[in-house]
Amino acid sequence: MTESFSIDREADAAGRFARQASAFRDWAAETAPGRHHLYASYACPWAHRTLIVRRLKGLEDVVGVSFVHPFRDERGWAFPGGEHRDELHDWDFLADAYDATDPTFEGRVTVPVVWDRDERRIVNNESADIVRMLNAWGAEGPDLYPEGLRDEIDAVNELVYANVNDGVYRTGFAKSQEAYEESFSALFATLAELEERLGSQRYLVGDRITEADWRLFTTLVRFDAVYYVHFRCNGRRLVDHPSLWAYARELYQVPGVAETVRFDEIKRHYYTTHDMLNPKRIVPAGPLDMDWDAPHGRGRAR
Ligand SMILES: N[C@@H](CCC(=O)N[C@@H](CS)C(=O)NCC(=O)O)C(=O)O
Known part of the structure; x- marks a missing residue:
């Protein structure tokens, strides 16, 4: 081996x-x-x-x-x-x-x-x-990395990658209290920033969905089911961020996307694979309070 x-x-x-x-x-x-x-x-x-x-x-x-x-x-x-x-x-x-x-x-x-x-x-x-x-x-569908928005997409990606996408892992896999607190703070400060941003605009960059949104989405969709519990990212849940939660639901409801979200596999993977975090491999049954199909209301002028 x-x-x-x-x-x-x-x-x-x-x-x-x-x-x-x-x-x-x-x-x-x-x-x-x-x-x-x-x-x-x-x-x-x-x-x-x-x-x-x-x-x-x-x-x-x-x-x-x-x-x-x-x-x-x-x-x-x-x-x-x-x-x-x-x-x-x-x-x-x-x-x-x-x-x-x-x-x-x-x-x-x-x-x-x-x-x-x-x-x-x-x-x-x-x-x-x-x-x-x-x-x-792909010839179909929208351009997710349009020429005029690339700089802004790159900038958002960098922040989201460091503090959110990778941030949840750095929080979960930290091997010291200091390292844990450092990534925990950066994660929740960034989520607060994104919550504010998405309170005044519908998507992360420009007026359309771009790759920046999908890159954030795949972390958000796992947040309450896995990261909040398993990676000790328990500052606030996704559902405690009203704009982020509605935004995540809008993305989930884009035709074709829900079929790519397999909560059974997501939970099974994390909770059974990292024995150092969850040695008994018990898969938590919740959350019971998230309706991904609930109306998102994001179309209204803001
Ligand atoms: N930078 C890579 C990261 C991919 C990655 O870390 N994937 C994880 C699964 S979520 C993996 O395959 N881990 C296997 C391992 O670490 O043994 C990418 O974005 O494609």
């Missing part, structure tokens, strides 16, 4: 969780039906972005997808069968894709991954790149 499969998490000397950099960052400017295949997990917020963009850009018949099982042990993401099988190679583990691409790869095996069937290798395993490739490949 290599070190790369350790379940424990990396941390710096002060106990701060440090996410590894993605290893495969090639850019595929175009695709052809069946050429690229996505490896994803319904549980993972980074993979979730790519599933949403694949759906919204009408790429479901162009880019195939295989789903890993939500439970992950020291062998990494697996394809035990049924709904969770590798549609292309019948591999047992996602590590096989990394191995086939670079036998010397020693990092953590992560989702999402875009596999190139012609070149028989991973092209890219960084969700930020993958959403942009999918956005460029």
Whole structure:
């Protein structure tokens, strides 16, 4: 067993969780039906972005997808069968894709991954790149990274990534009280800032939904079910932020998006996979008070 499969998490000397950099960052400017295949997990917020963009850009018949099982042990993401099988190679583990691409790869095996069937290798395993490739490949649906808004989208992404997307992980995987409090404060300060912003505008950037919104959404949708409890992000719940909660419901209700949200897999993954946080692997039954289909009321002038 290599070190790369350790379940424990990396941390710096002060106990701060440090996410590894993605290893495969090639850019595929175009695709052809069946050429690229996505490896994803319904549980993972980074993979979730790519599933949403694949759906919204009408790429479901162009880019195939295989789903890993939500439970992950020291062998990494697996394809035990049924709904969770590798549609292309019948591999047992996602590590096989990394191995086939670079036998010397020693990092953590992560989702999402875009596999190139012609070149028989991973092209890219960084969700930020993958959403942009999918956005460029898909002829349908809105442009999620429009030319004139790119600087502003990049700026919002940076804040949301550091303090919210990665922030919940840094809070949950902190190995010291100081590291925990540092990311906890940044997380809730940023959520307060976003709450205010979304009180006066409908979306994060401009007057339309962009990739910035989907990148925030996949963390928000997991917040009360997982991060509030499992990662000790218990400052406030999503439902305690009226604008953010209505905004998240609006995004959830965009046609096609709800089908990408699998609360069963999300909860099962987090609560059964991180034994250092939840050794008995009991999956909390709540929340019981969130109606994602309730009217969001975001269309009104503000
Ligand atoms: N920067 C990567 C991060 C992906 C990532 O960390 N994915 C997690 C799942 S939520 C993973 O596969 N973790 C496996 C592991 O750490 O062993 C991206 O955005 O694509």
